[in-house]
Amino acid sequence: MSAEVRSAARHIIAHQGVEALTLAEIARRVEVTPAALYHHFKGGLPEIVCRVAEDIVDDLVQELHSAANFPPADNFAMRLIEPVRALRNWAITHQPEFNLLFGTPSTAAGDAHKELTSAWVRRLAAVWGPVFVQLWTERRFPVLAEDDMAPRLRQQMLDYRKDTGVDLPPGAMVVMLSCWRSLYGQIALEVFGHFAPLFSDQEPMFELLMQELVHGMGLEDQYRPPTR
Template sequence: MSEQTISRRDRLRAATSAEIKVTAMKLLADGGPDAISLRAIAREMGMTAGAIYSYFATRDDLITALIGDIYSAVVIAAEAARDAVPEDNPGGRIMAWAQAIRDWAVADPAGFRLIYGDPVPGYRPPDDGPGKDAELRACTGLVGLVAAAWPAAQAVETAGHPYAWSDFDPGLVAHVRADFPDLPPAGIAVTLRTWGRMHGLVALEIYGHLRPLTTDPSTIYQDEIGDLIRSLGLRAVDQIDARNPGSTDLPTRR
């Protein structure tokens, strides 16, 4: 009986915590970062301010939890899309990862803005936690995509700037050198450029700058990622079937 009571209490607490997060994201979507406050959430949910503080002691604790949940979910989706493509198709894996990022952002623009856009006024992220773990996992995933493409990309990049490890954050360098010991410093530069190209058009779309100018932002995005893939010396396709991103039956752009 006692175990059943505790289990029910835990389920109710988890459900309320989830509702608090959903309400916070609704306030963010409707009113921007300034709209997130525990008191506002309590009013929306019909709770007392004291009751909501028993779930999240501070607004920053709630925001940290939101970032951790959202960031973890998008990384898992990107990894799943990548892993659905064979390892011997590095260009397809890059396209699948990028497409998963855009799909998530279009479906959850408030989540994209929370992670990659508008800072929440006064929010100070912790030095560690689920958000930092997911950020590192996303970064490692991107580096892995570049590392897999490096045999082809190296020939393209050797004429570029002679990067050194000291050009990059020491913590990032330590992870890259541990996980991808054969990747030179230029590999980090290519990773950062890859990240910028994956997210650039998405940010323009989410913030309303792209859609007034085109009826087909999806195709423009696919063409941009295709060009990115070709810039790495890899085979790219003109179009991608989102249900089968690993297909090699699609035409290449010459």
Template sequence: MRAAVDTAADDPTLPRLVVAAEGYRQWAIAHPERFQLLHGTPLRDYAAPAEGPTTQATRRMSSIFERELFDGFSAEQLAAADTPVLSSSLRAHLEQLPHYGLGYLPPPATALLLSAWGHLHGLVVLEVFGHASLLGDHQAEIFRMAMRNLHADIHRQVPVHVGTPDTADQTEPV
């Protein structure tokens, strides 16, 4: 993912999130055994060491994905993201999760990140495990379309103006 993002041309029509997602997909397709080792069925009674190489790799990947999904948004904007109401216990749990990308993420943004990750990763898993073969040679095209839609959907849920003087002026009686 990092190599894909680092070498991406500044193409305003292709969000960097899509570039990162395609890098992840391409790596998974090129290395299905490694992908399955990292993301396949977990071994019973085994937890990867907190500072081990697979955990560190997951953190780096998460950091890139988080940055490309939310880059340019303020903490206030991310806190005001339009998500279904989070239960108080889920909100408290999300507050406690470690973050490796932009730093602290408000619970609504963390919920969006996890949902987006499920969508991206789910499509890659389907392809790597052969469950998307009905698409034939069109898997990359479908994936790109899905990632563009994912990016647009997430960005629609994060307000452009929060706590700015422009917004305050709009709420004042005339």
């Protein structure tokens, strides 16, 4: 029953959006009463949303890991870029799921949305974090010295390192998170249609941003344009 409920809820999210998700609609699809759902999900609708989000993140992270492992091991730029390209493609083709994970907190998730967000942030850190760690070990890139960092910023980086297990010095962590902030912003602007219809094809701007980011880490020679 649990798998059926999660599958039904995911179908609703994918085709109608998370705000269309109700216990009544899920129960109708799996042919039980809404009250019966509490036997499997004591937390009700917020718990169902979180469990479905876990399924979505599992599939997404597997796809991103595959993309990161495709380029040669010594091409750090492409090992960072390929999963970002995969994330962009996934976001464009899975907009309701992207909105659930990355968009405005949903009413259906309730207070559980913070738990949902924290969980996928850790999972995504496990995709790019190891590449940054290897890059830092083998080919240092420019970073802020710890003594030059604002105390609160330094502490946040240390807290993030402890929480995610990404073993980078605070300055290198700033670079990693700054890259993620820029790329997420570009993807979100595209997915939520903020540039439409001014730019019908936003891939060139997206690729330019990635070139700029790897250039800042001294990896411009490793960049490869997308294949068609």
